[in-house]
Amino acid sequence: MSCKYDLLIATGLFPxxxxxxxxxxxxxxxxxxxxxILVKVLSFxxxxxxxxxxxxxxxxxxxxxxxxxxxxxxxxxxxxxxxPTMVACGLRRRSYFLKIVGxxxxxxxxxxxxxxxxxxxxxxxNNYVWPVRVLKKIQLLVARRAQKVIVPSEYLKKIVxxxxxxxxxxxxxxxxxxxxxxxxAKETLRQGLGLDGLVITSVGRxxxxxxxxxxxxxxxxxxxxxxxxxxxxxxxxxxxxxLEKLVATKNLTNVFLTGRLLQNELLKYIKASDVFALxxxxxxxxxxxxxxMWCGTPIVTTAVGGNVELIKDDETGFLVGYNERAALKSAxxxxxxxxxxxxxxxxxxxTKVSEFSKDRMIDKLLKILSLS
Numbered sequence: 001m002s003c004k005y006d007l008l009i010a011t012g013l014f015p016x017x018x019x020x021x022x023x024x025x026x027x028x029x030x031x032x033x034x035x036x037i038l039v040k041v042l043s044f045x046x047x048x049x050x051x052x053x054x055x056x057x058x059x060x061x062x063x064x065x066x067x068x069x070x071x072x073x074x075x076x077x078x079x080x081x082x083x084p085t086m087v088a089c090g091l092r093r094r095s096y097f098l099k100i101v102g103x104x105x106x107x108x109x110x111x112x113x114x115x116x117x118x119x120x121x122x123x124x125x126n127n128y129v130w131p132v133r134v135l136k137k138i139q140l141l142v143a144r145r146a147q148k149v150i151v152p153s154e155y156l157k158k159i160v161x162x163x164x165x166x167x168x169x170x171x172x173x174x175x176x177x178x179x180x181x182x183x184x185a186k187e188t189l190r191q192g193l194g195l196d197g198l199v200i201t202s203v204g205r206x207x208x209x210x211x212x213x214x215x216x217x218x219x220x221x222x223x224x225x226x227x228x229x230x231x232x233x234x235x236x237x238x239x240x241x242x243l244e245k246l247v248a249t250k251n252l253t254n255v256f257l258t259g260r261l262l263q264n265e266l267l268k269y270i271k272a273s274d275v276f277a278l279x280x281x282x283x284x285x286x287x288x289x290x291x292x293m294w295c296g297t298p299i300v301t302t303a304v305g306g307n308v309e310l311i312k313d314d315e316t317g318f319l320v321g322y323n324e325r326a327a328l329k330s331a332x333x334x335x336x337x338x339x340x341x342x343x344x345x346x347x348x349x350x351t352k353v354s355e356f357s358k359d360r361m362i363d364k365l366l367k368i369l370s371l372s
Contacts, residue, residue, distance in 0.1 A: 105135035153306030197228025206237030211279030
């Protein structure tokens with residue numbers, strides 16, 4: 001069968017889905033044809049409406065049917081699309097490339113199976129309940145059988161290496177930041193959104209490792225110093241009901257859980273804010289932080305994962321320990337009271353974000369995929 005395209009992208013998310021993998025796959029699908037490289041995207045969204053086991057079988061069949069028509073198969077995660085890709089390509093005796101942006105076994109273990117270890121420890125241990133052990137084995141098997149594993153940070157290279165994947169097989173390519181259409185000035189946005197006083201924004205999936213509870217816990221103390229302070233938590237996820245109950249219990253009338261917002265609306269809130277706070281125990285490589293840096297909102301986040309590859313403490317933002325209450329509170333207060341400090345951090349971050357160019361990312365990817 002002759003090739004109909006150069007690259008088959010197997011992805012779990014693709015617009016209108018939101019998230020880093022969706023953004024990444026969309027960039028490739030738009031930019032690679034401009035370089036004469038034909039792309040076919042196979043989104044898991046095509047089968048998500050089916051029952052769980054059936055959807056994976058159908059997706060495997062789709063990869064099996066399409067794989068011979070492309071020169072390169074590129075899966076965007078090690079489980080939902082990676083496992084079907086491994087099976088289909090194995091049957092076709094085809095190689096595949098794999099992108100890993102997180103540890104699926106750890107995420108599921110944290111949400112569903114009472115795993116409390118942080119990722120660095122989790123990646124080196126195996127004393128967990130059997131469903132977690134199975135997921136760990138699946139992602140390791142899929143990664144080992146890939147021709148190359150591509151990760152977006154040095155931190156994730158270390159984590160995947162801890163799984164048992166050869167370091168020589170793992171390539172680091174930082175994700176690109178594609179600036180959206182320009183936004184109005186901060187004060188114009190605040191007027192349009194009906195915001196007054198001081199505003200903290202935090203964004204992310206509402207899951208335990210994002211640390212939103214500490215932000216809620218700090219708000220009464222912060223309001224003793226900043227009576228007009230508001231906190232917006234933007235995102236959706238399994239912890240929403242728990243967070244809403246905490247807001248009600250603490251009578252935090254100045255805290256707002258907005259749910260998921262479209263990117264343009266999300267960026268408006270970020271740019272209109274005085275501080276962006278992300279108290280997370282884990283980030284592989286945060287595309288969200290790149291967006292905040294572009295908006296020019298001063299950042300307070302944790303010195304974990306890929307964050308330290310984006311943020312330099314007291315230069316492009318503030319880095320604190322995960323759930324370190326006093327440090328997080330102090331960093332937020334310092335930004336809110338010192339406009340010169342806020343401006344310095346903002347300008348340095350906007351300069352830094354320019355390093356994450358689309359052309360740089362694509363050039364390196366095409367070299368690894370042997371499509372350049």
